[in-house]
Amino acid sequence: SQQGEEDPQALSIQEGENATMNCSYKTSINNLQWYRQNSGRGLVHLILIRSNEREKHSGRLRVTLDTSKKSSSLLITASRAADTASYFCATEGGGFKTIFGAGTRLFVKA
Amino acid sequence: DAEITQSPRHKITETGRQVTLACHQTWNHNNMFWYRQDLGHGLRLIHYSYGVQDTNKGEVSDGYSVSRSNTEDLPLTLESAASSQTSVYFCASRLREGDNEQFFGPGTRLTVL
Numbered sequence: 001s002q003q004g005e006e007d008p009q010a011l012s013i014q015e016g017e018n019a020t021m022n023c024s025y026k027t028s029i030n031n032l033q034w035y036r037q038n039s040g041r042g043l044v045h046l047i048l049i050r051s052n053e054r055e056k057h058s059g060r061l062r063v064t065l066d067t068s069k070k071s072s073s074l075l076i077t078a079s080r081a082a083d084t085a086s087y088f089c090a091t092e093g094g095g096f097k098t099i100f101g102a103g104t105r106l107f108v109k110a
Numbered sequence: 111d112a113e114i115t116q117s118p119r120h121k122i123t124e125t126g127r128q129v130t131l132a133c134h135q136t137w138n139h140n141n142m143f144w145y146r147q148d149l150g151h152g153l154r155l156i157h158y159s160y161g162v163q164d165t166n167k168g169e170v171s172d173g174y175s176v177s178r179s180n181t182e183d184l185p186l187t188l189e190s191a192a193s194s195q196t197s198v199y200f201c202a203s204r205l206r207e208g209d210n211e212q213f214f215g216p217g218t219r220l221t222v223l
Contacts, residue, residue, distance in 0.1 A: 043212075
């Protein structure tokens with residue numbers, strides 16, 4: 001069963017625009033992570049936010065977490081063609097098992 | 111540099127055959143995982159291990175087995191391959207439970223005819 005559900009399933013934007021992806025989950029978590037997957041490659045970890053944190057930044061990435069709404073968002077600012085990839089949220093709860101969502105496919109047009 | 115590798119990268123096999131996918135990591139991580147990735151499902155956990163001689167079933171473990179005889183390797187075996195096991199398989203590792211990232215291998219694309 002999927003814990004994280006990403007929204008939208010696909011997103012197409014112009015280079016330079018911001019991209020926002022959302023993730024909703026169902027049960028309590030210890031942390032939430034975002035990963036990127038380029039076509040034909042494995043996943044690469046982007047950022048982790050703990051359940052007691054509300055916002056976190058890493059370069060052009062901004063992640064927010066609202067545990068009352070069981071939701072998170074990933075914002076990529078000033079997007080580049082190289083940001084074209086699939087983005088997955090992953091939640092870690094009791095038992096330290098990580099559950100991945102189905103992902104958002106981002107396409108950045110040059 | 112430490113890394114995690116998978117072999118083979120591509121495999122075609124026939125229904126009923128036994129298949130073993132290799133995963134090797136040089137991070138010296140205790141935790142290792144096997145996932146399968148199918149369109150519309152994201153990654154689903156097959157088996158995982160928290161250390162040598164430790165193995166646990168994940169969400170979709172039926173038809174799969176793993177063994178952990180050393181820290182570096184976690185081979186995944188399909189006992190009798192089925193067409194429903196056609197998928198892309200990813201191995202991952204991490205240092206410890208909680209609060210840290212998983213490092214993923216490049217994946218193995220398996221086709222069962």
